[in-house]
Amino acid sequence: MMDSQMDTEGQAQLMTCYNRTIRRLLPLLLLAAAALSLGGCMYPNNQLKENQAPPRDAVRNVQAAIDDYYKETGLLPIKNSTMETPRYEKFAIDFSQLKQKGFLSEIPPAAFENGGHYYFIVIDEETAPRVKLMDLITVQYINDLNQTIREYMDKHQGLVPKGEQVYPGFYRINYKQMNTKEKTLRSVYSGQKIETMIDDNGNAYVDYAFDLMQAIQKSGLTSFQPETDLRALLVDNTLYVPVKSVPYRYVNGEPVALAG
Template sequence: MLRIMLLLIIGILLSGCMFPQDQRSGGDVPYEDQRKTVEDAVHQYREATGVLPIETRDQDTPDFRKYPINFRELSPYLSQLPTNAFENGGVFQYVILNPEEQMDVRLLDIRTSRELQDVQRQIHQYRSDHQFAPVKDIVHEGILKLDHEALSFDEEITVQSPFYPDHRLPVYMETDGSMVIDYRIDLLKVIDENGMGGYAEGDDIRWLLTDHHPVVPDYSLPMTVEDGEIVFKKTD
């Protein structure tokens, strides 16, 4: 069923060494060796200090942004910053997932935020002019489809997937004005390629993306499988 749906929808080397010369300008590539070297350094830091080298964030910060790495703290365990890190002019923020267990390091693509900021500016301007939001339809409880024509966009509002460059992902809005990216196309593809990996109906399957890719699904909401279809997970 998921394979059929997919066909329908889809139309550092750091430790004691310098980065290879051919990677030094790759600020927009999620190099696996850089990610792994930072992850190893995080484990060493935790073992030595008992804490994580992270920036402080509010408790209600979304999971995929909640534990950004503080490279100032981590620097004694790295020979240099990753070439693709935001702090070094790259486009990725390094974050920690599962901080109490595996302490996996993944990358958050900040270009997505920049794209969505443009959309939000258009929404704010529209609301200022019309006193209501440019909503076209209801996608799910609390999730709204935007009227792209009212916002002066030629096409439905999408952003490029950080997982599959040939995918464009729909952008929605929550009732509180927050932006939401719909990763269902990406999830269908990762399931088609790798299976469910032990996840079951009712589980938040966004983690499948981070299980098989070095980046995270920013601006996402919990998603699950119901009756063979990927859906936004019902709120409690």
């Protein structure tokens, strides 16, 4: 009897100790579970495993599908756009057409339509259609910046928050004047921080001068035709199009943004 009673008391003490331990650990366990459940949300889509595949492979596969589609139908599987749509944002690929007709088995993970942060677009649509990537992080950055500028101008009788002039008709953005801080935007070409600029109408753009200068140096060219848009150097030698940009000319050995 005494042994049985001692066993019962021992079990009770163990259970009491166990319950105390659980109560102490429960908050930590709940925090750990929450961290695990949120882990996928804390990383951008491009950091997840399914988006680690090189975009180059995806572009190559989509290019082959576009070529086959064009040969068979005489058309390009692209979404409608307007005359006002900028050149390097104009012809987004309609993946539904490629899939429905069997030219593509699945949408690339890098594509916006499948959770990525790129639009796959077609350029040179009338001559030799090529597939390129439009970086939506850059697009969203400039869209948000334009919204901030517009709100400031609405409150200040149309005053454009412009700083020093960097090209004829273009200026650095005066963030201090707007009482806001400049966010860091990285170039899809070099990974370096790139500058933004604003025109006389209050429209913000990416200033691709640094990337263009690098492209010019790599090309080995020292002269260009007066009408040459230097952005073609970025397009021809990389996967990406220079979104939210304006044409650039080669003036006195440097790329210069062209207004209007």
